[in-house]
Amino acid sequence: MSIQCSKCGKPAVYLRRYTAEQLCRTCFIDTTIQRVRRTINREKMLRDDDRIMVAISGGKDSAVLLDVLYRIEEDFPKAELIPLTIDEGIQGYRDEALKAARRLASDLQMKLEVRTFSDLFGHPLDDIVKMRDEKSLGACSYCGVLRRRSLNTAARELDGDVVVTGHNLDDEAQTAMMNMMRGDSQRIARTNRSRAQPIEGLIPRVKPVKELSERDIVAYTHQQSLPYHDIPCPYAVEAFRNDLRLFLNDMEHKRPGTLLAIMRSAEAIVQAFEQSESSHELLSCERCGDPASRRICKVCSMLADLGAD
Ligand code: SF4
Ligand SMILES: [Zn+2]
Ligand SMILES: [Zn+2]
Structure with missing residues (x-):
């Protein structure tokens, strides 16, 4: 006899x-x-009339992100979803992923916006x-640095109110642990600002699928046949x-809920950081004018070091 669904009694396909x-x-x-709806509501990630820029890589996380948001946003007719891919210029990889991204967008009757590193920085x-x-x-x-900048620049150009990315629970727990093990817990706060505390010049970035595990994501792509x-x-x-x-997967297997507990700890760090921050001192880069934590932003100093500016 097959195992029954805990909710409705039909044959179960997923634990x-x-x-x-x-x-x-x-x-x-x-x-x-x-x-996903609960995560969005809990952190007030999206507003009813947002122009939502959906960062699409062509991979499974962002495929689930777009498909789920498409269904949620049916209840918010004033909101708009705009899928956006940053093509870094990695031959045999991103060009292939781009085909999947285009298929996904066209299956949902959407136009995919694409911006390339070559257009934005002069080089793939x-x-x-x-x-x-x-x-x-x-x-x-x-x-990583150039992609973050590209997403922000493209979202600004396209008049987006918010950028959503497909980071899942496993990614978030791994990143939080990596930052802690490198002794850089402030980075958790710097890269996860809540929408309530925006920085001028930076389009807020939120992660609506961060409470879905990688297993959930893989199962959802199969059940919905997403490209x-x-x-x-x-x-x-x-x-x-x-x-x-490997370590966290093992822990999650032995103690289900470990990944979520790590992510909640990271969220508490972000909150504590945002509460303690009376006036966030942010400069404008002297070269490109984008927000920066020092005189010349990271993008401009990287390009200068390469002799590519
Ligand atoms: S961050 Fe690294 S692994 Fe990811 S697409 Fe860029 S080069 Fe590849
Ligand atoms: Zn059921
Ligand atoms: Zn700059």
Whole structure:
């Protein structure tokens, strides 16, 4: 006899470990959407008439993000969803992922906006990697900083009110632990500001699927047959994150709820930081005018070091 759904008694297709629920397809999809809706409401991430820029990578997390938001936003006719992909210029990887992103957007009758590193900074990531000298940073450091800037610039140009990204629970717990283990818990606060405390010149960024585990995400893509691209990036060498992933997966297996507990601790750090911050001193970069924590922003100093400015 097949296992029954804890909610409606139909045959179950998925065990959600951290709630110990067996779920049929319909109840799995409904509860996944509800979970995202609750995260959005709890942190007041979105407003009824937002122009929402949805960062789409072509991977599974952002596929779920767009599909779930599409369903939630049906209740908010004044809101708009605009899928946006940043093409870093990684041959054989992002160009392939872009095809999945386009398919996903067109399945939902949306137009995908695309901005490239070449347009924004004059060079694709593949060239930037070649321009580095041996002592300089890894590809992901350039990619991360330039992608964040690209998303903000594109969202501003497209008149977006908010940027949503597809970071899931596993990503968030791993990142929080990585920052703590590097002794940089302030970074958790710097990169996770709540929408209630925006910084001028920066479009607020929120993470509506941060309470969905990677298992939930994979199951949702299968149940909804969403198109996505799953080949790893050729520059990915995140040994530290991979070690943590294995450790946290093991802990989550032994003690379901560990990932959520780590994320809640990170949220408490953000709150404490925001409450203690009387006036956040922020400068404008002398070169590009974007918000910066020092005279020349990180993007401009990176490009200058490469001789690409
Ligand atoms: S793995 Fe690194 S280089 Fe590749 S897309 Fe991610 S951040 Fe960019
Ligand atoms: Zn059911
Ligand atoms: Zn600058």
